[in-house]
Amino acid sequence: MKLEFIPYQLTHTQLITEDTKETVFLLSGGDKKVHLYREVQVVNLEHSFMEDPILEYFPEFKNITSNILWMNIVYTNNCKQRITARGHQSGEIIVFIVEPLTKEILHEFSIVHDGPITRVLLFTSENKINAPSCLDNLGLEGSATKDEKSNLESYHLLVASAVEQSVVYRNILENKFTDQLLLPDSDKFDCVMCACAVDIDFDGKNELLLGTYGQELLTYKFQALQPQPPSAPVDNFDDIDCMNSRRKAYSFSVSTKKMYKSPTVDKTPSSKTVYKDDLSMPDNWTVNTYSPETGIISHRLNMQSSSPGQVKDGYQLLWRRSFSAPVMAVEHADVMGDGMDDLIVLTLKGLHILQPDLSKVAEVCLNRLFDLYHLSFKLQKEDKSKDDNKPSVERKS
Template sequence: MIFYLQFAGNPTNYKILTCRRKIFPRMQSEEKDAFPFVEDSFSRFPSQSNIYGLCQAGEQELLAATLKGKVVCFRYQELQQKIRPVAKEVQFTYIPVDAEIVSIDAFNKSAPNRGLVVGITFIKDSGDKATPFLNIYCDYEPGSEFNLESIAQSCLNLELQFTPFQLYHTEVHCEGGGRETVFLLSGHDQKIHLYKENASLHQFEEQPVERLFPELQKLPSNVLWLDMLSLPGGRRFSTYGCQNGCVGLALVDQSKPEVLQSWQVLQDSPISTVLLFSLNSDSPSTAAEVKVCRPSPYLHPNAPLTGFNESRCEEMGSYNLLVTSTIETAIVYRDIQEHGMSHPEFLLESDQWDAVLCALVVDLDFDGQKEVLIGTYGQELLCYKFQEQSHSGSERRFQMVWRRSFKSPVLSITYLDLTGDGLKELAILTLKGLHIMQHSLSSTADLVLQRLSRRLSIMTPGSELSSGHDSQDKADTVRAPESTCQPPPPP
């Protein structure tokens, strides 16, 4: 438990942080040194945001929504021959000045269609009545499909009959083999609402969710977080976390659509985040890094065992489910394609800094294996890595490798290439504003040179590495971003 102290005449958090230090020791020096980022910029917002208030818009832009109805676009642009961060308010139409924004999301339309789509939910307070709305912004004029200023003026305004929560987008299979991206919106009516584009009318319409998402019917409680992951063979994993602590997971055949298998567990507190992920990153991997697994009855319920080979297993990989809640320890359910939700692993100490508000799974150290990031109301960002335990030397588990303190609660985190140099930045939304963290260019450049040198040794005739016996050295040749060899000018 965290005790909050307030002293007359001292409105700052100094005494609060002092109290925290007595309960939970601050980072040791080695943990501080392990933090792989340097802060490049901080943008303070006029009012606070929430856990649904940050999204990526296009390739190199972020949209952050504040509770007072303001939407800020964050990007890097060249000013005076230097790349500098710029935070600019975007005037989205049909959002009243007294509105309170609940959630925001954006996506690029699936090919062959073109255009950026932005969705914003808000509640308009009319004094005696609060009315919720969903605004969907999309510009169909040729040449303006990705112009954010033009998109903000092209609005479809939908009045809602429920209080909105998370606004989420995902890609679905269409008739004829095409793909389309849709909005899913959870609400306090214990339902998920589907919004799909009507191409002939140039607008989005609500459609019955069971047509495309049969797993999202008859939900046990209000859904606070939703996530989906497409699998080879036209299947997907869908998961949701509820206000009553229920976590649902389903394996779905998208072509029918049909639920092939489903699982549920009940925890003791509201679920703040659910995330589906594979430990292997998108970087090229060697055979030593890919888990060899047996045929799964969940992923292939009707398929014969003949014809199943390791290459197919490498394509599908091993999938996991991260679950965080407001009180309990964060959990990773391992190998859900084989075990469902019967193999939980607890992320130790993740419950020591108040409620967990957000999470992200990305490869931060360029080793081909993703790390788990957790943001807490207790102003801490935690990083866990799947590795061998130091005392056992054999068993592999998730261990905390570093943590970073902030001056306000961590609401949302995302990882994208804002500068366009091929090296991604970590964007962290807190109660007071937006932090942009960049990889250390010197250490990243050293890593690139090390990997290139090792790759050159592999390609050299007669080298021990070329014999193929040293799988660990081969595993270290995961490609790092090429652009780090030529870092951009400092901001």
């Protein structure tokens, strides 16, 4: 298929009508448009695609003023509503809530960052799945039991910029862009090229994985954070050694020289840092304390204020893994067919598949089965107690 524009992102989504649900391809280009391609039936050809007008089915791609570098589309409420996030070359992020059947835009809100948006990702905090039918008597809750409002409010938006720290906007549909959490050190390894939300430690909560052009895979987990001590002011801007990437140079183009310097940090990796390529994923879950320098932007200008002793929730960098080439894509899928999702990492030099430690996975499974056994035993005991407390009915002769 001949293209008359520069392609940026190729993705697929569902095109939902009153009668059908069809998988289509969306391609954003340098012509400030998003193109829709549908499969058509042609004689003697197995697969053939034709471009259709996109605004007829996706009205949220109207009035595009800057090239869309990345977009993410999810359906909620049994495909009755669609959430679309657009990241633009100009730094603008726009989120739409659309009703697929009527093609009506219910809500629209936006914000502008300082640099091009390399990735947007809609995700949920919890990784819930439907309980199998054999466990219906235990009353386990799955994702299908959520009501409409809870399902909508649980979505968060990850935004990665070419020149700024990556940020997560919590409960994007309820709070819009008011609840912001930064991902610390996400701007220290060159531009973020890809992102993925997956539960890699099997606790039911999704972690965030970022792949960078600086050949690093970063993993973040949402947890309670202790407040940072105040930084000491310095007068000499030349003493601050923070120019370790082009994003820092961009961020530091400020007019004032009255900046703040954080305490000196050892630039060598600590003993807790793990870089061996043959290590499995759970073994890498050690806190990485490597920090070349704390950076005045991340620790002074981008940190939310907190009172002494106050604990603030946020994302923390748990570990990072180095590769021999820039990381261009990261996804999760059951590659081995063993029921466990593996991490698929694509770099400029090849494809890497990272598997979890099966011994630790087996330990988690045994603990879950043990919990299910105790829950089943408890429910059976309660049912028996209810039956014993029922008044007996005597028959009259």
